[in-house]
Amino acid sequence: xxxxxxxxxxxxxxxxxxxxxxxxxxxxxxxxxxxxxxxxxxxxxxxxxxxxxxxxxxxxxxxxxxxxxxxxxxxxxxxxxxxxxxxxxxxxxxxxxxxxxxxxxxxxxxxxxxxxxxxxxxxxxxxxxxxxxxxxxxxxxxxxxxxxxxxxxxxxxxxxxxxxxxxxxxxxxxxxxxxxxxxxxxxxxxxxxxxxxxxxxxxxxxxxxxxxxxxxxxxxxxxxxxxxxxxxxxxxxxxxxxxxxxxxxxxxxxxxxxxxxxxxxxxxxxxxxxxxxxxxxxxxxxxxxxxxxxxxxxxxxxxxxxxxxxxxxxxxxxxxxxxxxxxxxxxxxxxxxxxxxxxxxxxxxxxxxxxxxxxxxxxxxxxxxxxxxxxxxxxxxxxxxxxxxxxxxxxxxxxxxxxxxxxxxxxxxxxxxxxxxxxxxxxxxxxxxxxxxxxxxxxxxxxxxxxxxxxxxxxxxxxxxxxxxxxxxxxxxxxxxxxxxxxxxxxxxxxxxxxxxxxxxxxxxxxxxxxxxxxxxxxxxxxxxxxxxxxxxxxxxxxxxxxxxxxxxxxxxxxxxxxxxxxxxxxxxxxxxxxxxxxxxxxxxxxxxxxxxxxxxxx
Numbered sequence: 001x002x003x004x005x006x007x008x009x010x011x012x013x014x015x016x017x018x019x020x021x022x023x024x025x026x027x028x029x030x031x032x033x034x035x036x037x038x039x040x041x042x043x044x045x046x047x048x049x050x051x052x053x054x055x056x057x058x059x060x061x062x063x064x065x066x067x068x069x070x071x072x073x074x075x076x077x078x079x080x081x082x083x084x085x086x087x088x089x090x091x092x093x094x095x096x097x098x099x100x101x102x103x104x105x106x107x108x109x110x111x112x113x114x115x116x117x118x119x120x121x122x123x124x125x126x127x128x129x130x131x132x133x134x135x136x137x138x139x140x141x142x143x144x145x146x147x148x149x150x151x152x153x154x155x156x157x158x159x160x161x162x163x164x165x166x167x168x169x170x171x172x173x174x175x176x177x178x179x180x181x182x183x184x185x186x187x188x189x190x191x192x193x194x195x196x197x198x199x200x201x202x203x204x205x206x207x208x209x210x211x212x213x214x215x216x217x218x219x220x221x222x223x224x225x226x227x228x229x230x231x232x233x234x235x236x237x238x239x240x241x242x243x244x245x246x247x248x249x250x251x252x253x254x255x256x257x258x259x260x261x262x263x264x265x266x267x268x269x270x271x272x273x274x275x276x277x278x279x280x281x282x283x284x285x286x287x288x289x290x291x292x293x294x295x296x297x298x299x300x301x302x303x304x305x306x307x308x309x310x311x312x313x314x315x316x317x318x319x320x321x322x323x324x325x326x327x328x329x330x331x332x333x334x335x336x337x338x339x340x341x342x343x344x345x346x347x348x349x350x351x352x353x354x355x356x357x358x359x360x361x362x363x364x365x366x367x368x369x370x371x372x373x374x375x376x377x378x379x380x381x382x383x384x385x386x387x388x389x390x391x392x393x394x395x396x397x398x399x400x401x402x403x404x405x406x407x408x409x410x411x412x413x414x415x416x417x418x419x420x421x422x423x424x425x426x427x428x429x430x431x432x433x434x435x436x437x438x439x440x441x442x443x444x445x446x447x448x449x450x451x452x453x454x455x456x457x458x459x460x461x462x463x464x465x466x467x468x469x470x471x472x473x474x475x476x477x478x479x480x481x482x483x484x485x486x487x488x489x490x491x492x493x494x495x496x497x498x499x500x501x502x503x504x505x506x507x508x509x510x511x512x513x514x515x516x517x518x519x520x521x522x523x524x525x526x527x528x529x530x531x532x533x534x535x536x537x538x539x540x541x542x543x544x545x546x547x548x549x550x551x552x553x554x555x556x557x558x559x560x561x562x563x564x565x566x567x568x569x570x571x572x573x574x575x576x577x578x579x580x581x582x583x584x585x586x587x588x589x590x591x592x593x594x595x596x597x598x599x600x601x602x603x
Contacts, residue, residue: 084553090548097544098160099543099544101540109140118131127180144156152175153173186500186501193259206254210474212250212252215249220495229245233266248261248272254517262502269296270299273298288310290460294475313457345465353458382405421435544584545563548590557588
């Protein structure tokens, strides 16, 4: 501590006053804060205050302030002694708050180095609470109890111990301040992605040479009239009534995040390939990466674009292309990958690509059951239409019957090609119609041969069929990433109405997903499985509470204690190598309460 001189000009004159200043350390370096204003202090008194500052140096800020302004007690009296007599009957517990889950989230935040990153990239302004700390609050809230910024202010933040862990009072965490923090974070999206790629690569030895890419949509609540990204389009959330945005996510093996892009809500998946590849190359440079894509993501133009840039791909193909390999399906030269899975390589005619033919017994049984179910629905519907035609007293409307048949086939499209249907004039009843149908044997034969089969396509060389299949099946990691972001982290629905806030909202969800995967990888290494939410809920049972100890000195001691983990929680802490404190801060005196406010009759 030290005393500091201030000069203020007023009416053309210099006015000098002094303050008592405390130095403290932050992640961004040393900072100063004013403990007390001393006014215009004479020279002799300044030395006394300087001596006092040296005496008080190192004590908590709250203790210093009480020592300066409490006239009844001397400074030394504000230090809680090691030995003090406590009136046991008056001991009580107050202010129980959530601790374990938010503490775990902050451990993950710091493990990823995000505290240091945001301290560097977010400029220090005039805000009383740094944006770097509020970025942590937003990400931790999305990880622990995802909801709106209003919920953070009204319910979640006051219920947690973050005010004491981070030093941010609850009244400083209000919606408008959180919105401004979102605005500050959003322009640094690419810096965040680059940082996470490097940090995740170090933590889990990931090379990021296989990139899995998929697209999903997230809908809005509200009209979003000022957001050009919000459009009606194909909704993966079954909400075609709402406007939406599309999110293209790139992950590495095991679903570790690499980057993402936000697209307009009516964007077709296939049109995003070129943009996402250029974005990844701009951020991380060109490299010999393999793009793994689902069959609905690519067309011939997209594949040609990847080849022209010297890239590699492994993609699914439309089912219609499987017909070209009918002869290969009947041959016996298959390689067994698993008990019910076989694969084989089929070179393309030009030799530039390789097709991987895959056949699964369990998938074949599933598709066969689907064909049988849809066939029963079609036949039952056709029989009902035929029966109505037989009972009709007058000639029915042909176009209406044709629409009914068309709707029936559309609802059961998987088996629609199995039937040849004819609506003819009834020769036995003049002016009436007759419905006839038969089974197309060619369709049935092809269905029996192709059930459970699918086709992959790649320009990779020197890879075995089982290696290619195992690489492609990792695409489920991208699908799992979307399920986590949507279901566990609740990125939907979006309530923000401007483009910038929407992008910031998705960025916070991306940060929370990186924390989620970090914990999941730690759990896998420790033999704890992949149930992240179960572990978070278990940690959430660890609370922080204020223990109040009345003493014989007429004052009360406050202790911020952490509940002792039970045996299950202790096992998780050991396996995850996470250490939690027994209490927060040092013991401190509380102000004496009036007699009528005390709960114990002994006082």
